[in-house]
Amino acid sequence: MEAFLHQVFSGLANGAIYASLALALVMIYQSTHHINFAQGEMAMFSTYLAWAMINAGIPYWMAFALTVIASFFIGLTIERVIVRRVADAPVLTLVVVFIALLVILNSITGWIFTYTIKVFPSPFPEQPLFGPYVSSHEAGVVGVSLIVLLLLFLFFRFTSLGLAMRATAENAVSSRLSGIRVGWMLALGWGLAASIGAIAGMMVAPIVYLDPNMMSGILLYGIAAALMGGIDNPFGAVVGGLIVGVLENLMGAYVVGTELKLTVALMLIIGVLIFKPTGLFGRSFVTRV
Amino acid sequence: MDGMHVNKTRLIFIGMVVLAALLLPFVVGSYRVFQFNLVLVYAIVLLGLNMLTGYNGQISLGHGAFYAIGAYVAAILMDKLGVPYWATVPAAGAVCFVAGFLFGFPALRLHGHYLALATFALGISMPQILKYKGLEQWTGGVQGIVILKPQAPFGLNISQDHWLYLFTLFIALLMFWLAWNILRGRVGRAMVAIRDHPIAAEAMGINVGAVKTLTFGISALYAGVGGALGAIVVQFVAPDSFVALVSISLLIGIVIGGLASISGVIYGAIFIQFVPNIADEISKAAPWAVYGLFLLAFVFLAPKGVAGLVQLLWGKAEASWKRVRAQKATLQS
Amino acid sequence: MALLEVTGLTGGYGVTDVLHDVSFSVEQGGITTILGANGAGKTSVLRALCGMLRVSGGTIQFASDKLNGRATESIVRLGIGHVPDGRGTFLNLTTEENLRVGAMTRKDKAGISEDFKRVYGYFPRLQERRHQQAGTLSGGEQQMLAISRALMLRPRLLLLDEPSFGLAPLVVQDIFRIMRTINDEQKVAILLVEQNASLALELADSAYLLETGRVVMSGPARELREAESVRRSYLGY
Known part of the structure; x- marks a missing residue:
């Protein structure tokens, strides 16, 4: 039973990270209907920035804040410089652009920081907070993810900018006709996504260690979580992330072993999608002829 | 549509390309022959993927899985059962056809990004499945299987590499001819109709489900044939040769070459075979960054793929040629 | 001086022009209506004003600003x-x-x-x-x-694209009554595009008739209402 609880909690912690990445994906998907395959590498690059700052002697939370801000501008720039040029291209062209971004970021990071694995600090104390089953880092990760979700909720619900972004996501033409600068809203979405991704990266790095390929598996789970929760629904993305995290951990521990856990977890997710094609919390839509 | 109607110039052009392909191994070194052999292999796989994704609109980010199945079928048949190499190719195609056809059923329920995820999951799981302990006696586990390079038959006095190249070329031509026939026939028109307007296609009496699963099957068949040939050419199969990156490269191949274009798959195959090498030569430190820049450059400069660009330039050349001829005619009269 | 002055507007989608040399104006605080059948180009006129249609010729002058070539959101911000x-x-x-x-x-x-x-x-x-x-x-x-x-x-100018479309007659009358109020109270100029010619002509002070992307008739709304051809084709009596 104790082992089981431990598996559930560490699954929740992993799930919180998938949830954050899924949230980042939802930010971009909502307004542009693109799934950004480079989201994981953007987060990885941000985490290296944080590592460099911490190594230079900047205190952890200061480096954290600076990384979140820097990532925002990186995301914004990527949208303005590259993505908007192909905004109207067919989906597959965009997929290729995102893959290009992915390999470029991965390769440049490896070149600057080398491919040797690095230790990334956790801001949370080493001794467990809530009994022996939950490490402080795991509890902290869940807490941070919930705070991010709450902040996003407040931003979208109560600020004028948040409303403008929601309007843009729903109906770009109408938004333009209300004087909203739609192009900037999309760039802002990318900025926010990059910031959220950066947080996910900094939370996962103490667990998986820092290396240029650290996000590849996590991105896949993030995409799965977002699709499972309903790709246009931030709340669903978070729930999806938690479900995927726990599912993956329990599968690995009790059913198929670590060798095949990725495979089985993915098969299960696809199974869910076959029966519920818009995800658990996604809006169903009607095709018009 | 590209490649659907054949006029005289085009036929002459195709003939010239085939002739060049035939003569190629006799003018370049044996490593180059090996590389071009792989170009042919990729072209076959891309052709199948383009039917599925380009013509039928079903995204697959997991065709590396079918490619892997084809390769393993060939390797296992040769290594464990002593089947001759040439017989493994149709066998691999048949096995993959069935696998693809079956995968086509759940795929019917999934669209767009969801299908992309499902197929990507297939691509990602394949190495894990191949490494799985329970299958080790067949797959050789992490070690994989080494196979022998076939000799040229009928006492032909050419090297093994040359023979294999010609063998692959022969099968590639066969597969292209087959694809061309499928695509310009009823099934091909149904594929495109379903991509462009599934509801209208259904209303016109097309059995959408049947055509989509059939397309998945055919597409996997091409990947399987390519996989078998690839295994024979490389003489080795192992789980780590079939990581998810292979599937992604294949998708890149059809987009860069040109979606829904038969000739495009050749450009795409050349891209995925040679551009990583070129990138590596340009920068040893960050070759993939260079590769990524190549990708962006191609997407921005040739948004409809290389085939689209070639068609555009070809059209311009033809137009100016006609203008010159017309001018000459008026001058003479 | 008119609030909106459109002269020789030509434009369309892709390579095809759907508007040909269209000219009209909306007075400060006035109501202008553009009438026409389905596909006459009424919606395209409004889209052109807001930078959502390729404009290949003519000028669109709004108060002191020229609207040609501006982005939709900037046009909207002018009012x-x-x-x-x-x-x-x-x-x-x-x-x-x-x-x-x-x-x-x-x-x-x-x-x-x-x-x-x-x-x-x-x-x-x-x-x-x-x-x-x-x-x-x-x-x-x-x-x-x-x-x-x-x-x-x-806004200083309100563009309305078929506000009566698909609504019950009573609701339509309600909406038209309120548009009159808005125009009276707030001095907002209105450019109304309508298929329901009788309602539109009642509300507007000047009117233009559009056929296949060309203005074929224009004048005070009262005059158009009495014109034989308009009566027969658009008012149905």
Whole structure:
């Protein structure tokens, strides 16, 4: 039973990270209907920035804040410089652009920081907070993810900018006709996504260690979580992330072993999608002829 | 549509390309022959993927899985059962056809990004499945299987590499001819109709489900044939040769070459075979960054793929040629 | 001087022109209507004004600004409220949020809350449903919401694209009555595009008749109402 609880909690912690990445994906998907395959590498690059700052002697939370801000501008720039040029291209062209971004970021990071694995600090104390089953880092990760979700909720619900972004996501033409600068809203979405991704990266790095390929598996789970929760629904993305995290951990521990856990977890997710094609919390839509 | 109607110039052009392909191994070194052999292999796989994704609109980010199945079928048949190499190719195609056809059923329920995820999951799981302990006696586990390079038959006095190249070329031509026939026939028109307007296609009496699963099957068949040939050419199969990156490269191949274009798959195959090498030569430190820049450059400069660009330039050349001829005619009269 | 002066407007989609040498004007505080059958190019005229249609010739002069080549959002910010065809409702936002989006470009808090009161005064139904998702509103209510959203911009010119489309006659009369009020009280100039010619001619002071992208007749609304050809083809008596 104790082992089981431990598996559930560490699954929740992993799930919180998938949830954050899924949230980042939802930010971009909502307004542009693109799934950004480079989201994981953007987060990885941000985490290296944080590592460099911490190594230079900047205190952890200061480096954290600076990384979140820097990532925002990186995301914004990527949208303005590259993505908007192909905004109207067919989906597959965009997929290729995102893959290009992915390999470029991965390769440049490896070149600057080398491919040797690095230790990334956790801001949370080493001794467990809530009994022996939950490490402080795991509890902290869940807490941070919930705070991010709450902040996003407040931003979208109560600020004028948040409303403008929601309007843009729903109906770009109408938004333009209300004087909203739609192009900037999309760039802002990318900025926010990059910031959220950066947080996910900094939370996962103490667990998986820092290396240029650290996000590849996590991105896949993030995409799965977002699709499972309903790709246009931030709340669903978070729930999806938690479900995927726990599912993956329990599968690995009790059913198929670590060798095949990725495979089985993915098969299960696809199974869910076959029966519920818009995800658990996604809006169903009607095709018009 | 590209490649659907054949006029005289085009036929002459195709003939010239085939002739060049035939003569190629006799003018370049044996490593180059090996590389071009792989170009042919990729072209076959891309052709199948383009039917599925380009013509039928079903995204697959997991065709590396079918490619892997084809390769393993060939390797296992040769290594464990002593089947001759040439017989493994149709066998691999048949096995993959069935696998693809079956995968086509759940795929019917999934669209767009969801299908992309499902197929990507297939691509990602394949190495894990191949490494799985329970299958080790067949797959050789992490070690994989080494196979022998076939000799040229009928006492032909050419090297093994040359023979294999010609063998692959022969099968590639066969597969292209087959694809061309499928695509310009009823099934091909149904594929495109379903991509462009599934509801209208259904209303016109097309059995959408049947055509989509059939397309998945055919597409996997091409990947399987390519996989078998690839295994024979490389003489080795192992789980780590079939990581998810292979599937992604294949998708890149059809987009860069040109979606829904038969000739495009050749450009795409050349891209995925040679551009990583070129990138590596340009920068040893960050070759993939260079590769990524190549990708962006191609997407921005040739948004409809290389085939689209070639068609555009070809059209311009033809137009100016006609203008010159017309001018000459008026001058003479 | 006219508030909006369009001269020789030519443009269209892709390579095909759908508007040919269209000229018309809207007076300060006046109501102009453009009539025409389905496909005559009425919606395209409004789209061209807002930078949503390729314009290949002619000029669009709004007060002291030339609109040619400007981005949609910049045109709107000059004070042009566009109620598009299909109403452009943000279905997942609440009624009140829809109106807040309309006021997005403004900073004057007091003025905005004044305008909230005003549009709720025009359309009490919207106030009743202000916390309801706009997607659950009826067609008529969504049309009211669309007009209100445009009014929240405090426009100098209101562009209306077939406000009567798909609505019950009583609702249409209601909406036209309120448009008259808006025009009287706020001195907002209106450019109304309509298929329902009799209602439009009653409301407007000047009118243009569009056929296959060309202006074929123009003049004071009263005159057009009496013209033989308009009566027969568009008014049906």
